[in-house]
Amino acid sequence: MPNLHLAVALDGAGWHPSAWREPDARPQDLFTARYWIDLVAEAEAGKLDFVTIEDSLGLQTDDPAQVQGRLDAVLIASRVAPVTRHIGLVPTATVTHTEPFHISKAIATLDYVSKGRAGWRVQLSARPQEAAHFGRRDVDIETPAAIQDLFDEAADYVEAVRRLWDSWEDDAEIRDAATGRFIDRDKVHYINFEGRFFTVKGPSITPRPPQGQPVVTALGHAEIPYKFAARSADVAYVTPADADNARQIVGQVDLKHVFGDLVVFLEPTSPGFTVEPFSSDATVFSGTPAQLADLLLEWQAAGLSGFRLRPGRLPADLRGITRGLVPELQARGVFRTEYEASTLRGLLGLERPANRYAEGARVA
Amino acid sequence: MPKQIHLAAHFPGVNNTTVWSDPAAGSHIEFDSFVKLAQTAERAKFDFFFLAEGLRLREQGGQIYDLDVVGRPDTFTVLAALAAVTTRLGLAGTINSTFNEPYEVARQFASLDHLSDGRAAWNVVTSWDAFTGENFRRGGFLAEGDRYTRATQFLKTAKELFDSWPDDAIAADQDSGVFLRDPRAGAFRHTDQHFDISGRFNVPRSPQGRPVILQAGDSDAGREFAAATADAIFSRHGTLEDGQKFYADVKGRLAKYGREHNELLVLPAATFVLGDTDTDAQEKARIVRRQQVSGATAIKFLEQLWNRDLSAYDPDGPLPDIDPDVSDQHIARGRASVRLHRDPIEVANEWRDRATAEKLSIRELIIEVTGRQNFIGSATTVADALNELVQQDASDGFILVPHVTPGGLDEFADTVVPLLQERGVFRTDYEGPTLRDHLGLAVPGRPR
Numbered sequence: 001m002p003n004l005h006l007a008v009a010l011d012g013a014g015w016h017p018s019a020w021r022e023p024d025a026r027p028q029d030l031f032t033a034r035y036w037i038d039l040v041a042e043a044e045a046g047k048l049d050f051v052t053i054e055d056s057l058g059l060q061t062d063d064p065a066q067v068q069g070r071l072d073a074v075l076i077a078s079r080v081a082p083v084t085r086h087i088g089l090v091p092t093a094t095v096t097h098t099e100p101f102h103i104s105k106a107i108a109t110l111d112y113v114s115k116g117r118a119g120w121r122v123q124l125s126a127r128p129q130e131a132a133h134f135g136r137r138d139v140d141i142e143t144p145a146a147i148q149d150l151f152d153e154a155a156d157y158v159e160a161v162r163r164l165w166d167s168w169e170d171d172a173e174i175r176d177a178a179t180g181r182f183i184d185r186d187k188v189h190y191i192n193f194e195g196r197f198f199t200v201k202g203p204s205i206t207p208r209p210p211q212g213q214p215v216v217t218a219l220g221h222a223e224i225p226y227k228f229a230a231r232s233a234d235v236a237y238v239t240p241a242d243a244d245n246a247r248q249i250v251g252q253v254d255l256k257h258v259f260g261d262l263v264v265f266l267e268p269t270s271p272g273f274t275v276e277p278f279s280s281d282a283t284v285f286s287g288t289p290a291q292l293a294d295l296l297l298e299w300q301a302a303g304l305s306g307f308r309l310r311p312g313r314l315p316a317d318l319r320g321i322t323r324g325l326v327p328e329l330q331a332r333g334v335f336r337t338e339y340e341a342s343t344l345r346g347l348l349g350l351e352r353p354a355n356r357y358a359e360g361a362r363v364a
Numbered sequence: 365m366p367k368q369i370h371l372a373a374h375f376p377g378v379n380n381t382t383v384w385s386d387p388a389a390g391s392h393i394e395f396d397s398f399v400k401l402a403q404t405a406e407r408a409k410f411d412f413f414f415l416a417e418g419l420r421l422r423e424q425g426g427q428i429y430d431l432d433v434v435g436r437p438d439t440f441t442v443l444a445a446l447a448a449v450t451t452r453l454g455l456a457g458t459i460n461s462t463f464n465e466p467y468e469v470a471r472q473f474a475s476l477d478h479l480s481d482g483r484a485a486w487n488v489v490t491s492w493d494a495f496t497g498e499n500f501r502r503g504g505f506l507a508e509g510d511r512y513t514r515a516t517q518f519l520k521t522a523k524e525l526f527d528s529w530p531d532d533a534i535a536a537d538q539d540s541g542v543f544l545r546d547p548r549a550g551a552f553r554h555t556d557q558h559f560d561i562s563g564r565f566n567v568p569r570s571p572q573g574r575p576v577i578l579q580a581g582d583s584d585a586g587r588e589f590a591a592a593t594a595d596a597i598f599s600r601h602g603t604l605e606d607g608q609k610f611y612a613d614v615k616g617r618l619a620k621y622g623r624e625h626n627e628l629l630v631l632p633a634a635t636f637v638l639g640d641t642d643t644d645a646q647e648k649a650r651i652v653r654r655q656q657v658s659g660a661t662a663i664k665f666l667e668q669l670w671n672r673d674l675s676a677y678d679p680d681g682p683l684p685d686i687d688p689d690v691s692d693q694h695i696a697r698g699r700a701s702v703r704l705h706r707d708p709i710e711v712a713n714e715w716r717d718r719a720t721a722e723k724l725s726i727r728e729l730i731i732e733v734t735g736r737q738n739f740i741g742s743a744t745t746v747a748d749a750l751n752e753l754v755q756q757d758a759s760d761g762f763i764l765v766p767h768v769t770p771g772g773l774d775e776f777a778d779t780v781v782p783l784l785q786e787r788g789v790f791r792t793d794y795e796g797p798t799l800r801d802h803l804g805l806a807v808p809g810r811p812r
Binding site for chain 1 (some may be wrong): 384385393394395399415418420421428430431432433434435436437438440441442444445447448449463464465466468471472474475478479480481499500501503517529534536538541542543544545547549550559560561562563564567568596658659660766778
């Protein structure tokens, strides 16, 4: 069996609503660079493929007993990039109320500052509160057609972003002193994206990023998002209930990388802490690293290429992953002991793609 | 104590000031170039690092303009990464108020301020053109006359969002289980002709309260906007007389907004060429000007005034006899400077007269009429000239624009800064951690 891939999903103090009250939690530090650097450094010490960073264009909850507020995930990733070397950085960014032109250059730039480690978790927003923060449109998800529209718009958005990433050929910058030309403008392309929802002319103001195409990822729980992920993403996150369910979902998502999402609580837990009544869209695992390794391998055999683990409590369950699960998987010979590549695409075994606008690619 | 000088480092831009053909010139995109310039600025105790922005590649004659540097990274993303490799330097970014929305921009600046421990600054620019709009969902939706009303409302709205969390909103009390002391933290509602938004902002109040606000407009509306709302104004008036006039004008507008003289800093952009002697510097400056204005660049500049294809003209020959085309459709798109030309026919006549009188070719004329370096001389001469302008109230400091990326500030940092420090007009170390500390600006209170 090939090595499995492992990512962690970082969100506030962890995915459990009471995580911030744990003894080693740092609820006063959630809005500092140091907090995020420490978490990502821990994940990197565990040789994980990448971290995702959750985000949204509104508050998580109205409950004053839970964590509220968050920093922009792209900027957290960028802040962390210069102080890490190997791990992929995959911030969440919402497409529904934002501009493809801005997101495209932001993720491209994250790829530059991280020297080829950028990804993007595409997120849609159907929350009326978030729409009211922008005041430009209502978001309707009352009918299947409206939901389909929201995903079709997201697919157009990703297509526009991907074209913008390719809008400069790799060798467009020529610095030809003899003619005084800085670029060969025949290698910088208008993307002329025209869809049902918007148009974007291009080219990007930012040259093609180091990976060519940073890694696009998306979470889905049903047929419409599965199709969106298969069409637009490089990695899909799915939420199987068990191995059979994983097998069935993998059959629906035609992608090289389908990752299973799991919320994890690893023993030992602190006195008085109970996982219940917590529930999630993803299966909640509670147990030992060895038990988790068994489960991951069973699900991998069902067709998943990797996992995105959501630590229930930070930093406790992140450490449980890096210091408990990872050595367990390494001992079983199914997880890397050293980073084998310097880019996120490299870690995921994805080739650097040809540019769709380059001469050779157009013929093909 | 003499008036203290403020200094900022402008990352070289996408115009002909930047000499990309210099053998020492590095990448304008690779992060290492940004690190190098920012760390030089911080070593020299500069107030802040400055990034410009343009949201569409420039065109001339229907083609992408290829003679200058082309391409830039994303402003926010670079600044957040620079926060990792600097500890005190302010991080200023240009962000457009036309093709963005307040909620998103406010959370990006508040996030940058948190992630840099209080070093964020926002240069608020406006644009209205349909040309840039083609890259955005709304297209060219804004009429030119509305750009400052949108900018004003945008900034007002953003300030409401920055102020929407009380300083002590977060309790994070593990014993009692109260995370948020104020359950309505972040609540806002804003309605005007441009924005109708409400809800809750999702970034707690940042170390500086709000980022430092810079503004660069030079029109009457732009100056008024700055006097009403900005902490610093980025001007182009770098000479003594012109600078003093501008300085007096914008400072004179503060009183009506209930603001003090020192609540708005005037920081002109400035270029420089240093040499071992003044003569040496003059010779270097002459060479740099010829690098900045190649024959091909001279023709393109001439086309911007003439508004015609002049590619058949010899840059080493005389100016065209034909007059400029004064129709609305302009040959150059995506640059602000083309609109600065007053009556093009009058300017063309002036240029022709001067070229005839001084026997100048097209290229020689363009070298003369487009921006000469502001400061040319030995380190002592430049330090004296800079200081003179500040002490004479032509400015409060300068945003220095090196012409070589990324090493173009090294010599200034090594030779001019120590002289300013000796004269007691520039800090020898940072006094506080935040950009507001460097600029002598208070943390704004929250209105209640």
